[in-house]
Amino acid sequence: MMTGRRSWSALELSSEAEQIxxxxxxxxxxxxxxxxxxRDANEERxxxxxxxxxxxxxxxxxxxPERYDGLGLDLVTYLYVLEELGWGDAGVAVSVSIHNSLxxxxxxxxxSDAQREEWLxxxxxxxxxxxFSLSEAGAGTDAAALRTQATPTEGGWILNGEKMxxxxxxxxxxxxxxxxxxTVDDRRGSRGISAFLLPAGTDGLSVGRKERKMGQxxxxxxxxxxxxxxxxxxxxxxxxxRGFSYALxxxxxxxxxxxxxxxxxxxxxxxxxxxxxxxxxxFGRSLREFQGxxxxxxxxxxxLEAARGLLERAAAAHTLGDPRARRLSSVAKLFASETAMxxxxxxxxxxxxxxxxxxxxVERLFRDAKVTEIYxxxxxxxxxxxxxxxxxxxxxx
Numbered sequence: 001m002m003t004g005r006r007s008w009s010a011l012e013l014s015s016e017a018e019q020i021x022x023x024x025x026x027x028x029x030x031x032x033x034x035x036x037x038x039r040d041a042n043e044e045r046x047x048x049x050x051x052x053x054x055x056x057x058x059x060x061x062x063x064x065p066e067r068y069d070g071l072g073l074d075l076v077t078y079l080y081v082l083e084e085l086g087w088g089d090a091g092v093a094v095s096v097s098i099h100n101s102l103x104x105x106x107x108x109x110x111x112s113d114a115q116r117e118e119w120l121x122x123x124x125x126x127x128x129x130x131x132f133s134l135s136e137a138g139a140g141t142d143a144a145a146l147r148t149q150a151t152p153t154e155g156g157w158i159l160n161g162e163k164m165x166x167x168x169x170x171x172x173x174x175x176x177x178x179x180x181x182x183t184v185d186d187r188r189g190s191r192g193i194s195a196f197l198l199p200a201g202t203d204g205l206s207v208g209r210k211e212r213k214m215g216q217x218x219x220x221x222x223x224x225x226x227x228x229x230x231x232x233x234x235x236x237x238x239x240x241x242r243g244f245s246y247a248l249x250x251x252x253x254x255x256x257x258x259x260x261x262x263x264x265x266x267x268x269x270x271x272x273x274x275x276x277x278x279x280x281x282x283f284g285r286s287l288r289e290f291q292g293x294x295x296x297x298x299x300x301x302x303x304l305e306a307a308r309g310l311l312e313r314a315a316a317a318h319t320l321g322d323p324r325a326r327r328l329s330s331v332a333k334l335f336a337s338e339t340a341m342x343x344x345x346x347x348x349x350x351x352x353x354x355x356x357x358x359x360x361x362v363e364r365l366f367r368d369a370k371v372t373e374i375y376x377x378x379x380x381x382x383x384x385x386x387x388x389x390x391x392x393x394x395x396x397x
Contacts, residue, residue, distance in 0.1 A: 004270030032088025043217035055126010068120035086264020091218025097257035103130025131172035144190035150179040169222040195243035204229035215367030259336035269347035327389035337372035
């Protein structure tokens with residue numbers, strides 16, 4: 001029973017998009033969901049095999065043009081794929097989203113021709129996995145407060161600093177790294193940060209401890225240390241001191257990817273709850289025959305469909321260049337993540353005592369859902385951004 005999944009027949013999709021989405025659904029059902037529990041239990045081990053397979057299928061360069069060996073998907077189809085992967089394993093979905101929406105996207109948009117030619121085909125094939133490193137221990141939501149310093153030297157830059165919460169950080173082959181390029185005597189805030197390509201294995205780069213997380217253990221999250229790391233000038237992305245604006249561009253679109261992954265969790269929670277309510281019997285009849293259960297299940301589906309509608313509207317705004325796109329990205333991420341959390345909690349309640357047991361998947365869905373309200377900007381921040389952006393759209397100073 002797949003009550004929560006999308007129906008392709010209800011969407012106007014090209015035959016190519018339908019084939020890609022069918023492939024994503026099959027991969028989620030046959031490869032991800034059956035092994036999600038193992039990845040959750042073995043969080044110390046990154047599942048490189050799954051990511052190689054994702055690369056072979058083209059899912060590590062979904063928005064990259066075909067000239068760089070990508071699939072060249074439209075934004076909406078890309079988000080549908082992430083929802084399917086999130087249904088199978090949210091940890092894998094976020095890893096794919098970070099690679100596509102941040103590392104690949106910023107390189108594609110702001111990298112030089114030489115950088116794109118060198119890196120994108122290998123990132124598309126799965127030979128090279130990308131990571132994104134902006135946050136630090138004292139610069140999470142306030143990312144512009146980062147302290148990692150890039151100091152100019154002959155032929156390039158020397159980087160020193162400590163990074164935190166880097167998804168894919170230990171297994172990535174290249175890291176999109178952000179560091180200050182202003183000086184101690186002339187701090188420029190967000191206008192003093194630049195972006196660099198940092199290849200794995202560069203002298204002075206070391207991987208710190210791996211975070212032991214509540215959920216989404218299928219993705220690795222690590223700390224990074226940079227000690228006198230030399231990067232040639234050719235590894236700077238775009239213009240000096242413009243890196244933070246590149247990061248915001250990537251994060252704005254990346255929030256749609258996070259929303260899509262959250263919808264995958266919410267959809268999986270609906271499927272699990274509906275199936276269990278049909279098969280579980282109490283007082284001589286199935287749970288789904290009780291009106292109170294019907295109310296609960298009906299609310300779960302309503303929230304899921306409403307969140308999907310918001311995500312599609314936000315994606316359309318981005319595609320059309322609508323000035324409301326930034327606000328709608330926050331709206332979609334906020335609502336989708338809270339839908340994932342609410343639906344996962346309700347699914348646990350439907351299962352009762354079994355829902356609290358690791359014998360059933362809803363316990364993992366509950367843990368996986370929580371972080372969607374935190375990463376890519378905590379939801380409290382998004383509420384503020386939505387209000388501020390609305391004032392700007394209406395001409396308030």
